[in-house]
Amino acid sequence: MTILQDTIRPQARSSEWKAIVVLILLVPVLWSPPFLFRFFLYQPFNIPSGSMQPTLIVGDYILAAKYAYGYDRYSFPFAPSWISGRIFAADPDYGDVVVFRNPKDTSVDYVKRVVGLPGDRIQMREGQLILNDKPVIRLPRTTTYGGAACGLEPGAKIKRWREVLPNRVSYETYDCIDNGYYDNTNVYTVPPGHLFVLGDNRDNSTDSRAISAMGFVPMDNLVGRATRIFWSIAPDGEPRMGRLGKVP
Missing domain, CATH: 1.20.5 (Single alpha-helices involved in coiled-coils or other helix-helix interfaces)
Incomplete structure (x- = not known):
């Protein structure tokens, strides 16, 4: 010995x-100021897919406020895996656009919208969001030529709705097709310490409806709250100046 x-x-x-x-x-x-800004205040992310259209589009660059919900092991690079819980914790609210680590693959960051808090019952019926047995307000918008956002022909028409959550937060969503795969679901009951998230592009988003691919998101997986678009560039390389400063 x-x-x-x-x-x-x-x-x-x-x-x-x-x-x-x-x-x-x-x-x-x-x-140093860059370190403090990057690791304690705001982290930049780029949007590589159309799952959050029309709110966020491919080529957008956003800032995620890391202090918004407190800090955990996913807030900092190279943090040891045994760290758990959050310090200075604060809970998200309905409608927040959050950046988080996918619970099924924590090496990947996702950005979605919070529509369910712990204890909530969530369901989709004919494409409409049902929150605690009550349909969420859904106001029809003009049909738009947004087929490319849904994997359809660019000139294809898709429906556009404005949802209004119980706290009066509103945002627009795309409805690519009628009776899509996740337009009708069972009831999901959000467990304690978890969130239910959806993409605004409802028929073209992997989110909490896909239990095997994502499911409920633990609050400990939060990285931050998307606060502002600070840069945006089109596929042809041209900057989209009109999108700068927009709040998701």
């Missing part, structure tokens, strides 16, 4: 000193 302890202690001391040296070297970086 004594021999085993003697062989371990020098290695432990060496590791401790290495950690101390690395920490000393990193202190100027940790307290």
